[in-house]
Amino acid sequence: MSKVGVIMGSKSDLPVMQEAIDILKGFDIEVEVDIVSAHRTPDKLFDYGKYAHERGIKVIIAGAGGAAHLPGMVASLSPLPVIGVPVKSRNSIDGWDSVLSILQMPGGVPVATVALDGAKNAGILAAQILGSSDQCILDKIIVYKEGLKAKVEESAKNL
Numbered sequence: 708m709s710k711v712g713v714i715m716g717s718k719s720d721l722p723v724m725q726e727a728i729d730i731l732k733g734f735d736i737e738v739e740v741d742i743v744s745a746h747r748t749p750d751k752l753f754d755y756g757k758y759a760h761e762r763g764i765k766v767i768i769a770g771a772g773g774a775a776h777l778p779g780m781v782a783s784l785s786p787l788p789v790i791g792v793p794v795k796s797r798n799s800i801d802g803w804d805s806v807l808s809i810l811q812m813p814g815g816v817p818v819a820t821v822a823l824d825g826a827k828n829a830g831i832l833a834a835q836i837l838g839s840s841d842q843c844i845l846d847k848i849i850v851y852k853e854g855l856k857a858k859v860e861e862s863a864k865n866l
């Protein structure tokens with residue numbers, strides 16, 4: 708079974724990253740969650756980046772705030788697609804530190820960066836990546852999108 712690896716730099720990122728975990732579980736996708744700090748546990752970061760693909764993980768979602776090196780460093784080590792979630796942490800400079808340190812990757816080492824605290828979209832994007840080669844997941848995404856459309860149509864009634 709395909710797994711998505713969700714990692715974050717600190718447990719303080721969990722309230723944001725939980726949205727990725729929840730949406731993936733809603734699509735019945737297996738999620739492996741861990742705390743991996745680029746600065747406080749660099750050896751764990753190296754092991755994670757080098758070996759995640761050998762454990763059945765197909766996509767990595769990495770969230771971090773401040774000097775947010777986790778997504779980029781994991782992308783440098785792993786052959787898997789990495790989705791970066793900039794987290795607006797307590798001491799952040801309005802979140803721009805998180806956004807720019809994840810977004811501005813050098814050529815050759817992509818990180819698909821979502822919006823500030825955009826973990827929900829990271830989860831959906833990971834599901835879509837898996838869905839491109841898994842009809843069962845793709846069908847769930849089609850239903851999810853139909854649900855979005857239905858909500859807008861419902862909200863447009865009785866204006």
Ligand code: RP5
Nearest residue numbers: 716717719771772773794796
């Ligand atoms: C980053 O520093 C983490 O990703 C978190 O967003 C931020 C603050 O971490 P804590 O000091 O709350 O552990 O490494």
